[in-house]
Amino acid sequence: MDLGLNEAQQMLKTTAQDFLSTECPDTYVREMEEDERGYTPELWTKIAEQGWLGLIIPEQYGGVELEFQDLVVLLEEMGRYMLPGPFFSTVVLGGMSIMDAGSEEQKQEYLPRIAEGQIIMTLALTEPSARWDAAGVELTATATGDSYTLNGTKLFVQNAHVSDYMVVAARTGTSEENISLFVVPTQSDGINQTLLKTIASDRQSEVVFNDVKVPSSALLGEENKGWETIQKVMQWGAIGKCAEMSGGGQQVLDMTVDYAKQRTQFGRPIGSFQAIQHHCANMATDVEGSKFITYQAAWRLSEGLPADREVAMAKAWVSDAYRRVCALGHQSHGAIGFTKEHNMQLYSRRAKASEILFGDTDFHLENVANIIGL
Amino acid sequence: MDFKFENIDEDFRSEIKDFVEKELPWNWREQDLDPEDEKDSVLVRDFKRKLGDQGWLTMAWPKEYGGQAASHMRQVVFNEEMAYRGISAGDAGVRMVGPILMLYGTDEQKEQFLPKIANAEINWSQGYSEPDSGSDLASLQTRAVEDGDDFVVSGSKIWNSAHADSDWMFMLVRTEPDAPKHRGISFVLTELEGQEGVTIEKIPMMWDAYRGLVTFDNVRVPKKNLVGEQNRGWYVGAALLDFERSGVDRPARAKRVLEDLVEFCKENKKNGRLLADDPVIRNQLAELAVQVETTRLMCYNVAWMQSQDLIPNKEASITKVYGTETVNRLYGLGIKIMGLYGQLDPDSKWAPLKGRIENAWLRSFGGMVAAGTSEIQRNVIAQRGLELPRG
Ligand SMILES: Cc1cc2nc3c(=O)[nH]c(=O)nc-3n(C[C@H](O)[C@H](O)[C@H](O)COP(=O)(O)OP(=O)(O)OC[C@H]3O[C@@H](n4cnc5c(N)ncnc54)[C@H](O)[C@@H]3O)c2cc1C
Ligand SMILES: Cc1cc2nc3c(=O)[nH]c(=O)nc-3n(C[C@H](O)[C@H](O)[C@H](O)COP(=O)(O)OP(=O)(O)OC[C@H]3O[C@@H](n4cnc5c(N)ncnc54)[C@H](O)[C@@H]3O)c2cc1C
Numbered sequence: 001m002d003l004g005l006n007e008a009q010q011m012l013k014t015t016a017q018d019f020l021s022t023e024c025p026d027t028y029v030r031e032m033e034e035d036e037r038g039y040t041p042e043l044w045t046k047i048a049e050q051g052w053l054g055l056i057i058p059e060q061y062g063g064v065e066l067e068f069q070d071l072v073v074l075l076e077e078m079g080r081y082m083l084p085g086p087f088f089s090t091v092v093l094g095g096m097s098i099m100d101a102g103s104e105e106q107k108q109e110y111l112p113r114i115a116e117g118q119i120i121m122t123l124a125l126t127e128p129s130a131r132w133d134a135a136g137v138e139l140t141a142t143a144t145g146d147s148y149t150l151n152g153t154k155l156f157v158q159n160a161h162v163s164d165y166m167v168v169a170a171r172t173g174t175s176e177e178n179i180s181l182f183v184v185p186t187q188s189d190g191i192n193q194t195l196l197k198t199i200a201s202d203r204q205s206e207v208v209f210n211d212v213k214v215p216s217s218a219l220l221g222e223e224n225k226g227w228e229t230i231q232k233v234m235q236w237g238a239i240g241k242c243a244e245m246s247g248g249g250q251q252v253l254d255m256t257v258d259y260a261k262q263r264t265q266f267g268r269p270i271g272s273f274q275a276i277q278h279h280c281a282n283m284a285t286d287v288e289g290s291k292f293i294t295y296q297a298a299w300r301l302s303e304g305l306p307a308d309r310e311v312a313m314a315k316a317w318v319s320d321a322y323r324r325v326c327a328l329g330h331q332s333h334g335a336i337g338f339t340k341e342h343n344m345q346l347y348s349r350r351a352k353a354s355e356i357l358f359g360d361t362d363f364h365l366e367n368v369a370n371i372i373g374l
Numbered sequence: 375m376d377f378k379f380e381n382i383d384e385d386f387r388s389e390i391k392d393f394v395e396k397e398l399p400w401n402w403r404e405q406d407l408d409p410e411d412e413k414d415s416v417l418v419r420d421f422k423r424k425l426g427d428q429g430w431l432t433m434a435w436p437k438e439y440g441g442q443a444a445s446h447m448r449q450v451v452f453n454e455e456m457a458y459r460g461i462s463a464g465d466a467g468v469r470m471v472g473p474i475l476m477l478y479g480t481d482e483q484k485e486q487f488l489p490k491i492a493n494a495e496i497n498w499s500q501g502y503s504e505p506d507s508g509s510d511l512a513s514l515q516t517r518a519v520e521d522g523d524d525f526v527v528s529g530s531k532i533w534n535s536a537h538a539d540s541d542w543m544f545m546l547v548r549t550e551p552d553a554p555k556h557r558g559i560s561f562v563l564t565e566l567e568g569q570e571g572v573t574i575e576k577i578p579m580m581w582d583a584y585r586g587l588v589t590f591d592n593v594r595v596p597k598k599n600l601v602g603e604q605n606r607g608w609y610v611g612a613a614l615l616d617f618e619r620s621g622v623d624r625p626a627r628a629k630r631v632l633e634d635l636v637e638f639c640k641e642n643k644k645n646g647r648l649l650a651d652d653p654v655i656r657n658q659l660a661e662l663a664v665q666v667e668t669t670r671l672m673c674y675n676v677a678w679m680q681s682q683d684l685i686p687n688k689e690a691s692i693t694k695v696y697g698t699e700t701v702n703r704l705y706g707l708g709i710k711i712m713g714l715y716g717q718l719d720p721d722s723k724w725a726p727l728k729g730r731i732e733n734a735w736l737r738s739f740g741g742m743v744a745a746g747t748s749e750i751q752r753n754v755i756a757q758r759g760l761e762l763p764r765g
Contacts, residue, residue, distance in 0.1 A: 001447055002376040003671075003678045009375075069375050257760045272763040274749075277756030284755055285692045292671035293664075299375040313664045361661075366653075368660035373636045374650045 003292065008066075009073045016077035019050060024081045026343050032084035033201035037162050039085025044117055053091060054115025057099065061111035068236065072243040072298040079244030080251040082346060084202070086120045086159035092240045093158070093233060094121025097167045101181060101221030101229040110165070110183070119164040124154040124184075124207055125230060132234065132359050134177045134227045139209060141170035141180060148182065148219070150190075150212040160186060160193055160205040168209075173224050181226035182218045189213070200353035235307065238315040238358040239297050245322040245354050246290040252329040252347050253283045259333055270332070279328040286321035293317050312367035319355040319364075326351045377674075383451050390430075390455040397424055402459040406730050408583055415497070415539045422465060422494035431468050432492045434617050439476055439484075440492055446681040449618040450674065457623030458630050466498040467491040469617055471544050474561070478602035478610050487563075497538075499566065499586065501531035501545030502611070509750050511546070512555045512608060516590065518547035518562065524594040525549070525562065533744075536586035537576045541567050543588065550605050561607035563599040570594075581736035582720060619690065620676035624697040624741075625669040628704050631734070632663055634727055635708050642726075644713055658707055665700045672696060688759025691751040698741035699748065705735035 005013060023043055032038050047053060056071050057063025071091070078087065095114045098106060113119045129136045139152025150170055160166060163186050172180040184191075190212035193205045221229055257280055260271030270276050297314040300307035326348035330337045337344035355361070379387075399417060400407060407414040425431050434449050435441020444452075456463040472491045475484055490496045507514040516529025527547055536543060543564045550558030566572055571593035576584040602610035639649035639659065649655050672693045676686040686693075708731040709716035720729030742748045756762045 001379060001674070001678055001681075003675050004682075005375070257762065260762060268765075269763050271756075272765045274753070274765060277760075277762050278749070278752045280760050280762060281692075281695070281752035281755035284688060284760060285696050288672060288675075288689065288692050289668040289696070292675055293668050295375045296377050296671060299377050302375075313667050316661070317664045317668055362657060365657050365660040365664070368663055369656035372632065372660065372663050374639060374656050374659060 003295065005073060009070055012070060013073050013077060015050070016074055017080075019046075020077055020081035020083060024083050026082075026346070029082045029084055029346060038159070038203040039162070044085065044120075047087065048115075048117025051115075053087070053095075053117050054111075055091070057095065057111050057115050061107055062115040063111065067302040068239075069295070069298045069302040072239065072294065075240050075243035076247030076250075079247035079350075082248070082350060086122065086162055088240060088244075089122040089158040089163070090114060090120050092236055093123035094163075094165065094167050096236050097123060097181065097220065097229055097233050098183070100232055101226070105217075106183065106220065120159065120162050121165050121167065122157055122159050122163040123233065124157045124160065124166045124168040126154065126156045128153055128155050130155070132363060134179055134230075137169050137171050137179050139168070139170050141168075141172050141182060143172070143216070143223075146216045147213050148216065150182065150184070150209040150214065152209050154207040154209070156196070156204045157207045159203050160207050161195055161203055166207070167220060169226055169230055172226075177227040178224045179226040179230065180223045181220035181229060182214055183220055184212065184214055184218060198353065200350045202353065234358050235301060235311045238311055238364075239294060239301060241354045241357050242290070242294040242314045242318040243298070245318050245351065246287070246294050248347050248350060248354075249283075249287045249290055249318075249322045249325040252325050252344070253280070253287050255343065256280060256283065256329045256332050263334075276332050279332050283325045283328050286325050290318045290321045308367065309371045312364040312371065315359060316361045316364035316368060319361045322351045323348075323355055379447060379451060383445075383448050386448060387451045387455055390452060393428065394455070394459055394461070397421070398459070398461070402461065404728065406460045406734070407462075412538050412584075418462065419494060419497065419539070421461070422463065425463060426493045431463065431465060431494060432472070435468075435472065435492070436476070439472070439488055446618040446677045450620065450622050450677045453618065453623050454626040457626035460627065460630070462623075465491075465494060466500055466544075467494070467496055470500070471498055471563070473617070474544070474601060474610060474613050477613050478561075480598070482598065483563075483601065496542055497535075497540045499534045499536040499540035499543040499588075501534055501536070501543040501564070501588065503533045504530060505532050505587075509747055512559065514546055514548060514559065516545070516547045517551070518549050518560060518595065520549075520597075521594075523597050525560075525597060525600070527562075527564065527590045527593045527595050530587060530589045532577075532585070532587045534586045534588065536566055536574050536588045537584050538586070540586075541565065544601075546607050546611055549607075553605060556608045558605055559607040559611075560604050561601045561610040562595050563601060564590075564593065564595045579737075579740075581740070582733050583737070618677040618680060620673035620680075620686075621690075621693050621697050622670065622673040622677065624701050625666050625673060628662075628666045628669070628701055631704055631708065631731070632659070632666060635659060635711060635731075638726060639711065642712075649711060655711055659711070662700070662704045662707055665696075666704065669693070669697045669700050688755045691746075691754045691759070694746065695742075695748045695751045695755075698738070701741060702735070702738040705731055705738050709735055 051064045054063030055066050059065045098110050127136055127138055141148040141150050166184050166186055168182045168184045169179050172178055190210040192208045196204045198204055260276050261269055263270045293314045297307055297310040300310050329344055333344050336342055407418055433442045433444035437443050475487055502511055504514050518525040518527045543566055545562055546559050547562055548558050549560040571591040573589040575587040577587050578584055642649050676689050676693050679686045712726050715726050718725035718729055720733050757764055
């Protein structure tokens with residue numbers, strides 16, 4: 001048993017903290033909230049130089065070939081520093097879909113370019129029904145000769161506005177899980193995007209597919225077998241988000257404890273009032289729990305062990321825990337924490353968004369209910 | 375990250391299971407025993423002796439004292455498997471008195487007590503709390519006055535298990551009333567059995583058990599029963615040997631309760647609908663399952679930190695607060711799930727799961743107060759763990 005980070009992970013964490021504290025300070029996060037693209041190509045290049053885009057991509061495709069649990073360590077720090085931009089959608093959503101389902105040719109085509117920072121990717125899964133199950137995929141792909149034609153609407157597609165390719169989940173048959181995946185260039189004819197304004201100021205789009213033609217070589221994995229990959233990507237995505245939330249929660253706790261030591265009212269630091277001390281103790285409890293429940297699932301996913309139970313439990317718990325941590329963080333900060341100038345609100349807006357992604361608490365609790373035999 | 379136990383520890387887990395299934399004189403699926411309840415304590419004591427014969431009770435002791443110096447994670451396995459089956463193998467003698475004697479005891483004391491502790495021959499009662507000294511334990515007032523070869527002890531100790539077949543009490547007494555409060559306390563061992571001046575009262579608790587109130591009226595305790603230096607008892611009492619102390623018994627017991635509740639939901643209906651099909655109940659029970667899992671991992675972390683020679687400090691307090699509060703919520707939910715039946719006492723023929731949930735819910739409040747209340751734990755997390763200033 002080893003519940004901590006190994007030496008390499010510890011190093012990755014330290015490197016990430018050093019890098020992100022210089023390259024991604026809160027001023028950058030704020031700028032990017034207003035920026036049209038939501039990230040800067042300069043930082044993207046630097047991230048590529050760190051080898052992070054190819055962190056878990058096999059060496060033969062130009063990656064570093066580390067494990068998912070290592071990526072989780074990195075994502076924790078990205079959550080702590082609120083790294084804006086398409087890292088998550090490129091690496092976890094697009095990249096891991098291709099690693100899982102791609103043919104040798106497709107892997108050769110996309111993975112090295114992801115690792116080098118040449119392309120940005122995303123996953124187009126959810127639709128106006130906002131469902132996470134296979135039945136929610138109504139966008140159709142109709143085979144015509146050696147091409148497919150896509151019609152329908154995707155909603156809440158992350159970073160579609162800057163993506164070069166989208167992995168699109170499309171219906172190719174009538175039974176519920178007859179879903180296929182396609183790698184679609186975002187610039188294809190018939191695609192229309194509209195940016196959404198969101199609580200976390202991230203970039204999500206409505207993407208309308210109007211007779212979008214792709215060659216059959218765009219099919220990722222077997223026809224009608226796409227849902228198997230989506231289920232895995234949902235798990236990686238859920239645990240990736242848990243890692244970000246866990247890192248964010250740690251930062252909110254640290255910030256709050258620091259503030260409680262400095263802020264004086266009634267002639268003493270507010271951190272000496274038991275009410276504030278107990279808020280902080282409760283936050284520490286939530287942060288502690290978030291870390292281990294996330295690590296356990298990440299470890300199982302890394303080892304290729306069955307992880308349905310652990311993933312569902314992690315996403316259910318961390319989603320609630322992070323929200324609680326932010327709520328107590330706000331309460332302990334008083335009015336100042338609500339201001340745009342303060343970082344507290346940057347975290348609480350992201351916490352709410354992450355809570356909903358890849359299944360909210362209730363969605364995962366229903367999975368847990370099934371798994372425990374109810 | 376690696377969440378797997380060593381193979382030899384997993385083998386040990388199977389060994390324990392087999393042993394318990396074969397040797398336990400009661401049906402653990404059906405019946406909960408309370409070692410501090412009089413009627414159960416004899417059964418428990420007998421079974422503990424069997425565990426003692428296996429060398430399991432003292433597996434955490436150093437080899438020179440007949441232990442096995444078992445790793446923390448192996449202790450976790452043992453404590454988990456016992457607690458899951460409702461067996462309270464945590465023994466104050468083995469866990470507290472023995473280690474304290476190893477560190478501070480005289481050779482004579484070690485010889486007299488350690489073998490008997492290892493065989494569970496002595497039932498110990500912990501005499502720390504007093505009617506006027508709970509969280510602020512160091513304010514304790516039970517007096518011990520030197521008189522020849524004896525101390526003469528007067529005062530009272532409360533909330534202990536002295537009423538339940540206890541032979542000895544390890545206790546904190548005040549030997550120097552004028553010193554600062556932590557510096558005037560001594561640690562002594564007092565025989566209760568047949569002791570003149572000792573009165574043991576049973577205090578009925580809201581759950582199905584008692585706690586003890588022991589009054590000492592000029593009780594003579596030989597000075598040779600003083601452990602460690604006189605007036606250094608506060609530090610002696612705080613000594614802990616390297617036991618796993620993660621509280622992993624809580625999630626292990628809770629796991630079994632969850633299983634019982636799931637079964638109950640699959641077999642019983644409410645308003646014509648199977649409980650297991652009720653979305654609210656599915657959600658709430660799943661939520662508790664997640665909280666129990668989180669508790670389990672927090673406990674593993676405490677034990678694992680110990681195994682790495684790291685000192686779990688805020689981690690231990692976090693685990694205690696979260697674990698006891700989770701257990702309390704779990705039982706509370708259990709009663710709610712059972713509806714009107716949930717309110718029935720264990721002896722009612724209508725009581726589901728023999729009324730275990732009802733009684734355990736009442737008892738679970740005690741967990742949040744005993745051994746450092748939740749508030750005190752939160753103070754520790756904030757002040758020692760997060761270094762927030764004291765008020
Ligand atoms: C939306 C909004 C509108 C407002 N409108 C007005 C307005 O119109 N006019 C105006 O004058 N003010 C206004 N205020 C200010 C408001 O009155 C203060 O925010 C409030 O009194 C708290 O003070 P603070 O924000 O400085 O927090 P602090 O007093 O610094 O408190 C920080 C934290 O410490 C805790 N704390 C402080 N002292 C103790 C203690 N003794 N024991 C335990 N905990 C303690 C607090 O509960 C809080 O959790 C407004 C605030 C908000 C959020
Ligand atoms: C089931 C059970 C078994 C027990 N077994 C034993 C035993 O075997 N031997 C033994 O010696 N004792 C035993 N105890 C006693 C236990 O150690 C005390 O109950 C505990 O330390 C709390 O003391 P108290 O009950 O006097 O509460 P108090 O200390 O009076 O506390 C009352 C309330 O005030 C709060 N409070 C007190 N101080 C603070 C503070 N500084 N900050 C914030 N809040 C505070 C507490 O958290 C609590 O909510 C047992 C108790 C229980 C419930």
